[in-house]
Amino acid sequence: MEINETAFRVRYAETDQMGVVYYANYFIWMELGRVEYCRSIGVRYRDMEEQDGVLLAVIDAQCHYRRPARYDDEVTVRTWICASTRKAVEFSYELYVREELIASGRTKHVFLSRDFRPVSLPLKYHALFGVRERA
């Protein structure tokens, strides 16, 4: 199982008046993890959209928050695929600050064409996304 780790600093814009990161921003961070995961397995998500016309549309997202993240913290996102078929893929995430788990989450996506119809993941991506079904 491929696991990607990507790190970045908390932006001032991401904090709120509670003095910690606003909760919706964790989902943006999961997106960063997802994109870097894809890059690490050889898929540039931008190309998948532009060249193959395949969109990854979120249908479920969840996050469990354990500790607040603060401005200027270095956050590391660990991302992996926990389930995949030709129709859908599910990512898992763990977020760390100074090696302490601060949050974990999941997102589930379906593959859509540019006009938002469900499509099967093109064959060339099957191995990369760990799809084992027969096409």
Place this chain on the structure above:
Amino acid sequence: MEINETAFRVRYAETDQMGVVYYANYFIWMELGRVEYCRSIGVRYRDMEEQDGVLLAVIDAQCHYRRPARYDDEVTVRTWICASTRKAVEFSYELYVREELIASGRTKHVFLSRDFRPVSLPLKYHALFGVRERA
């Protein structure tokens, strides 16, 4: 059971290049529903923070996406409390565009003091938040 409905228009800033609303923004909309829910039961969340020093810190958030929302759509959020104790409260949300359910979600929060320690919800808020436990 109290249910609040609040409506607003999708902002251009909330869309992404897929032409629909970016998924993390639904959690901002849940916040809008939550705040208006509180206002409808007589709690101004700003006062709760400023005057009572009680913070509502998110520990779990999830969203199920059924249909995309688009720029300039009028979105209605229905918000209600689905569980509450002296230590925590859970909100449920349904989001509609033109009376069609586009997403549903939940957020769970604990009550914290300004220095981020768990506290019990002050008595004066118990009835409002539907807390039935003995203090």
Place this chain on the structure above:
Amino acid sequence: MEINETAFRVRYAETDQMGVVYYANYFIWMELGRVEYCRSIGVRYRDMEEQDGVLLAVIDAQCHYRRPARYDDEVTVRTWICASTRKAVEFSYELYVREELIASGRTKHVFLSRDFRPVSLPLKYHALFGVRERA
């Protein structure tokens, strides 16, 4: 001269750890003012993009900040067009909280086609945007 006023509440998501609204969000508020200005003169910006394929692309934006806005404040944006030609339009904004001017700004936009080439504003919009040049 048409002036539009539109009001909304500051979102928690829009604050930062300084306890006030993060500065970039004022530009989102200007967008709200701009869209409502357009609606007030009979132009639904969404239709202009979808039906006429005309995009309003920002080329200049500025904001002068006088007082901080805070969570749950009701902000009123006054928006008007301060200059317009067939090629470009400039909006002015004033932002108020409780009738006190908290910020003022300007944005300048050019009209683009969907493939990002400069275009002339379609004739039917000239009067609405106050364009006086001959077509």
Place this chain on the structure above:
Amino acid sequence: MEINETAFRVRYAETDQMGVVYYANYFIWMELGRVEYCRSIGVRYRDMEEQDGVLLAVIDAQCHYRRPARYDDEVTVRTWICASTRKAVEFSYELYVREELIASGRTKHVFLSRDFRPVSLPLKYHALFGVRERA
């Protein structure tokens, strides 16, 4: 004159339905440049706020947009101080994608105490911020 360069990738969340980066996000990028500029001259902005109680409050911000930035582009921000006194500091920015200038901007800030009163920049920061006035 110190100039800082910092680079990052455009996030999906930062795009809008025009297919390019939403204009307000450039001001978030200027913040990234500003923070890294400070770090490069030996000032951790987080410490300045936490330990010295000095806030950098924006009073003016402007951006000139030359070319759109797109999802997954690597953006480089060049940041430098173009003016500074004990009371205020002004930053200039240039943003590049593949060595092409896509935008330039400025932000002007005053130094405030935690209760939002104007203060003089503490002496220990004068040299770093290029303040030449006598204290």
